[in-house]
Amino acid sequence: MNRHLAEIIALVDESTTRPLTEDEAQRLRNVLHGYDQARRQLGAILARPRARKGEAA
Numbered sequence: 001m002n003r004h005l006a007e008i009i010a011l012v013d014e015s016t017t018r019p020l021t022e023d024e025a026q027r028l029r030n031v032l033h034g035y036d037q038a039r040r041q042l043g044a045i046l047a048r049p050r051a052r053k054g055e056a057a
Helices: 002-015 022-047
Strands: none
Touching (some): 002 022
């Protein structure tokens, strides 16, 4: 997720000084989609019930 965030920040930072090219805009859409998927997967993992200490998994 950190890689996604770093790339999102870099692309958005570029867009403040000039318009993004079509390729950069597509890359930003792809990275945002990847970040959203990773965030959802992490949320699903964290939402799973966990075994308490001493219990079998």
